Each structure stands twice: as C-alpha cells, then as structure tokens.
Amino acid sequence: MQKPITIAGITIQPGTRRSIELPIPSFYTHTSASMPVHVIHGNRPGPCLVICAAIHGDELNGVEIIRRVLAHKTLNNIKGTLIAIPIVNVFGFVSRSRYLPDRRDLNRSFPGSKSGSMASRLANILMTEIIDHCTHVIDLHTGTVGRENLPQIRACLRVDNETEAIARAFSVPVIINSELRDGSLREAARENNIPALLYEAGEALRFDEVSIRAGVRGILGVMYYLGMRPKSRKRKEYKTLISRSTQWIRAPESGILRSVVPLGTLVKKGEILAYINDPLGEIEMRVLSSVSGIVIGRTNLPLVHEGEAIFNIAKFSKEEEISNYIENDHYELDPETDEIKSKQVPLV
Secondary structure, three states, X not given: OOOOEEEOOEEEOOOEEEEEEEEEOOOOOOOOXXXXXXXXXXXXXEEEEXXXXXXXXXXXXXXXXXXXHHOOHHHHHOEEEEEEEOOOOHHHHHOOOOOOOOOOOHHHOOOOOOOOOHHHHHHHHHHHHOHHHOOEEEEEEOOOOOEEEXXXXXXXOOOOHHHHHHHHHHOXXXXXXXXXXXXXXXXXXXXXXXXXXXXXXXXXXXOXXXXXXXXXXXHHHHHHHOOOOOOOOOOOOOOOEEEOEEEEEEOOOOEEEEEOOOOOOEXXXXXXXXXXXXXXXXXXXEEEOOOOEEEEEEEOOOEEOOOOEEEEEEEOOOHHHHHHHHHHHHHHHOHHHOOOOOOOOOOO
C-alpha cells in the first residue's frame, strides 16, 4: 500500500481519485481562480506521472487528450499515481491567448517564484504543488495560431536513457532530439532529475482528431512502459526514428502562399514546397527545400512576409523508412479507417 498524497492541502488516499481546484492568483474583479487538477492515486506503489496541457492557453488538443485518458477504463486500477492538469494557463485559456494577461510566456517562466510576476507565481505553484511529487512529466502542446505540427515528441535525449525510453514508448513515428529551453517546464523538470517529454501536434485553437488519438495512445503507452497499467492484448509495437536536427524554410519573398506539400511528406533538397504570388498573379516565385527530410511543421496562413518561417523539415538518416512509418501511423489513427467503432465520437 502506498502512502497518501497531499496537494493544495487536500489529502488523497490510496485507491481513490479526486478532482482538486488548485488556487491561483485571482482575476481583476477579485473573482477567485483555480487550476483544475485530477489525481488518480493507486493502491500499489509506482511512478507518479504528470500530464499537463494548455501551458499556452490557446493550445487545445491536450485538453481533449486528457479528457479521453481520464475516461479510459484501465485507469481504475493503476500502480502509482497519475496527476492530470488539462488547463495550466487558465488566464490564457479563457481569453483564447497563448500568453498570460501581462503578455508573458508561462513556458519561459519556470521554476518561478512566490513573489515575482503572475507567470512566475503560476510556475512556482505548479512546481511546488505538483512537480515536486512526480517522477515523469508529459507536457502537451500544439503549433501556434495558423501553424500546424505533425504529431511528434520533443525531448533532450543526451541527458539520460530513461527520457529516450519513454519517448519511444509514446509511439509516434517522429522524435526530435531537442535541447532544453531556458525557463521551460522541461528544463525545470530536468533540474529536478525528472524525465520530461513535450508532445507537439496540430494547431492552436483547433481540435485535430488524428493528433488527439496519437496523444491518447502515447500517454497510455508510456503508462504501460512505466508499469502503471497492464498491456492491452491489442497493443502493437510502433516504429519510430529520431531526428537529430531540423531546419526552417523561410519565405524568399512576401506575397500569397500556395503550399503543395502536406505534413508528413518526404521531400528532397531542391523540391518545390510552395509558390508565392503577388495578388494579380503577375509574379510567381517557387519555394524550394534547402534540405532533404520530412515536413513536420508548416504555416496554414496563405499570407507571408519575406523571411517568415513557413516549413519545418526534420532530417533523418533513414528518410524513406520514416516516411512509411508516418503514412502507416496516420492510416491507423484516421477515424475513416476504423475497423471497430470507437466509443469516442470522432471530432470533425
């Protein structure tokens, strides 16, 4: 039997689950505010996994991912503890903004402090009330407004073997070896010797069904790897490859962008990615890939300025192989190819 866990002064006994409203600074109106937290505290000792979303308030896929994970039937008898926070940046969420009211980026404010800015205080609350309990972290993100990301894991793989192991257990085809950013939750977790993954998929302010399904499958896969839940009889092994570097392709000219390659496409150096025209169509410029690799991110906005980042290309040693992995993975996650009707109604 493992010990009880206490968050925000509330004690959760082993073998129970509890929703908690974690107090945070109030709104301008003196209306109280809180961060929603759900804790599933198993009877048996084991890892403590934190999954969180909406650190950037307009990144919504993670909110739906966590809702589906919490509804999964295998969570009623887990080993260890699952702490789920669907909305970390409550202020940005209610205003549909990436940032906090003072325009600070919460994911550049960790570990925070009790007496700093609002961002610093929120970061400190998350660290002291939640992260201090945990052994592993999965932070759920999307692209920004108008920019879409292929489902991918970003992790700093040079620090320990456990981080790479849970990255592979997440089971998306693309893993990006990504250095830690100053002030990020990943960096703060690493300073406490806690392996942390960042899941990127989809676009801000939108739900994407394939990205959501990949996120749910990934979290459940990590929980299986950590021994928190039993392996599903239907579970299969998923193939993945690590990219050691990525490169942005920037607009060579301002104008109206017409993209011709979707996410997940294998492109060769010199291949046409898009065209940029003036409004009358009298001037046309080709956007060429400067490297070979897989398109893992792109802008969805057709209006671009010269120098704007429009395609993100990940370089792999086995490009043809990863292209096949991505195609097969997308086919499996696409609701139109479901062989068995899902209990979750697909989002459209």
